[in-house]
Amino acid sequence: MNQIVAITGSRLQKAIDKIKDLNLNLVVPEAQPIAKIIERIEDVDQAKAVVIARTLATMQAFDDLVSAKLEGSNYSDRFNAVTVGFNSIIEDSTRQVRQEEQGGAGFGDRVGNAYMKLTRGDVADRFSKIERIYRDVINESGKTLDIQRGILDAYVDARASLKEGEIAAMEMFEAINKQADAAKAKVGEMNAKVAAAPAELSASDRGRLELERDDAVNEARRQDDRYQIAKDLAEMLTVAYSVTETIFGRYNQAHKVLDRLHQKAVIFFDTQRPVMTAMKATYTGLLHVNEMSKTQTAMQDGLNRSLETLASLGDAVLKEGVRVAHGTSIRASSVKMLVDATVSFQEEVDSIVRESRELATVEAASIRKDVEDGKQRVARFVALAA
Numbered sequence: 001m002n003q004i005v006a007i008t009g010s011r012l013q014k015a016i017d018k019i020k021d022l023n024l025n026l027v028v029p030e031a032q033p034i035a036k037i038i039e040r041i042e043d044v045d046q047a048k049a050v051v052i053a054r055t056l057a058t059m060q061a062f063d064d065l066v067s068a069k070l071e072g073s074n075y076s077d078r079f080n081a082v083t084v085g086f087n088s089i090i091e092d093s094t095r096q097v098r099q100e101e102q103g104g105a106g107f108g109d110r111v112g113n114a115y116m117k118l119t120r121g122d123v124a125d126r127f128s129k130i131e132r133i134y135r136d137v138i139n140e141s142g143k144t145l146d147i148q149r150g151i152l153d154a155y156v157d158a159r160a161s162l163k164e165g166e167i168a169a170m171e172m173f174e175a176i177n178k179q180a181d182a183a184k185a186k187v188g189e190m191n192a193k194v195a196a197a198p199a200e201l202s203a204s205d206r207g208r209l210e211l212e213r214d215d216a217v218n219e220a221r222r223q224d225d226r227y228q229i230a231k232d233l234a235e236m237l238t239v240a241y242s243v244t245e246t247i248f249g250r251y252n253q254a255h256k257v258l259d260r261l262h263q264k265a266v267i268f269f270d271t272q273r274p275v276m277t278a279m280k281a282t283y284t285g286l287l288h289v290n291e292m293s294k295t296q297t298a299m300q301d302g303l304n305r306s307l308e309t310l311a312s313l314g315d316a317v318l319k320e321g322v323r324v325a326h327g328t329s330i331r332a333s334s335v336k337m338l339v340d341a342t343v344s345f346q347e348e349v350d351s352i353v354r355e356s357r358e359l360a361t362v363e364a365a366s367i368r369k370d371v372e373d374g375k376q377r378v379a380r381f382v383a384l385a386a
Contacts, residue, residue, distance in 0.1 A: 010051075012058055012161035018154035019065070022147060028061045038233070041226045044175045048168035052233060055165035062158045066151060082137070082269070085130040127277075134269050141262050148255060159244055166237035173230035180227040183220035190216045 019026045035053050042049035190213035197206055 010161065011157045011164055012055055015062070015154045015157035015161065016058065018150065018157065019062075022150040022154075024065065024147075024151075026058070026061045026065055028058050032057055032060065037229055041172060041176060041229050044172050044179075044226075044230075045168075048172050051168045052165045052172075052237075055161050059158060059162065062155060066155065082130050082133055082265070085126050085133070089126055089130075131273075138266055145259055145262060149259075152252060152255060155248065159241065159248065162237060162241040162244065166234065166241055169230065169234035169237050173227075173234040176223065176226050176230040180220070180223040183216065183223040186216040187213070187220045 016026060032053075034056055038049050038053050190209070194206075194209045194213050197209055201209075
C-alpha cells in the first residue's frame with residue numbers, strides 16, 4: 001500500500017493524462033492517513049484496495065489543483081472597469097456637448113470639466129486605457145478559461161473515478177460482510193459447543209473449546225472492525241460522488257455563465273468600438289465646430305463694431321485734420337509773448353549792466369585806496385627799522 005500503482009485505462013488515469021496535456025503538474029501524495037486504514041482490509045482484494053487508495057490520493061491532488069486554478073481569477077473586476085470607463089465617456093461627452101449646445105460652459109461647468117480631466121483624463125486617454133484593459137483581460141481571461149475548461153473536463157473523469165472507487169469499496173464490503181457473518185456464526189457454533197460440553201469433560205479439553213470460542217469472538221470482532229471500515233468507505237464514497245457531482249454541476253453552470261459573459265464582453269467591445277470611436281470623433285468635431293463658429297462670430301462682430309466706430313468718429317477726425325492742414329502754424333499771440341519777453345529781458349540787462357559798472361568803479365577805487373594805505377604803512381615800518 002505504500003506504492004500506488006497505475007491503473008492504465010481507468011477513468012482516473014484518463015483524468016491524469018488530460019491534466020498532463022494542459023502542462024499542469026498534478027502532485028499526488030505518496031501516502032495518506034487513509035492508506036493505513038485501507039491496509040487493514042486489503043487482504044480481501046488487494047487490487048480493489050489499490051483502486052480506492054489511489055483514487056482518494058489523486059482526488060486530493062485534483063482538489064488542490066482546482067482550488068488553485070479555478071478560484072484565482074480576477075478579470076471580472078477589470079471587465080467592470082471597462083464598463084465604468086465606457087459609461088464615463090458617454091456621460092462626460094454628453095454633458096460637455098450639451099454645455100456647448102446651451103451656449104458654452106459657465107464658470108461652474110469649467111471647474112467641473114477641469115476636475116473631470118484631472119481625475120479621469122480626457123476622452124481619448126480613457127478610450128486608450130479601456131482598450132489596454134480590454135486586451136489584457138481578453139488575453140488573460142481566454143487563457144484562464146481554457147485552463148478551467150481543461151480542468152473541468154479532466155475533473156469529469158476524476159469524479160467518475162470516485163464511482164469506480166465506490167464500486168470497489170462496495171464489492172470489498174460485500175466480501176467482508178460475508179466474512180463477518182461467517183465469523184459471527186463461528187462464535188455461535190463454538191459457544192454452543194462450550195455450552196453443550198459434558199460435565200465430565202476434562203478441564204484441558206474444556207479449556208481448548210473455550211479458547212477456540214474466544215478466538216472466534218476475537219476474529220468476529222476483527223471482522224466487525226473490517227466490516228465497519230468497508231461500510232464507511234463504500235457509503236462515504238457514494239456520498240462523495242453524489243454530492244460532488246451535484247456541487248460541481250452547479251459550478252459548471254457558473255463556469256458556463258462566466259464563459260458566456262466573457263464571449264459577450266469580447267463581442268461587445270469589438271462591435272461597439274466603432275460606435276465609441278464615432279462618438280469621440282463627433283464630440284471632438286462638435287467642439288471644433290463650436291470654436292470655429294464662435295471665432296467667426298467674434299471676427300464679424302469686431303469688424304462691424306470697427307465700421308460703426310469709423311462712421312461715428314471719422315467726420316470729427318477728418319475735420320480736425322482739415323483745420324490743421326489749412327490753419328496758421330504760429331499764433332500772433334505767441335509771437336507777441338516772445339517779443340515782450342525779449343524786450344523786457346533786454347531792458348533788465350541794460351539796468352543790470354549800468355549797476356554792475358558803477359559797482360565795479362567803486363570797488364576798484366576802494367581797492368586802490370586800501371592798497372596804497374598798506375604800502376605807506378610798510379614804508380614807515382622800513383624807515384623805522386633802518
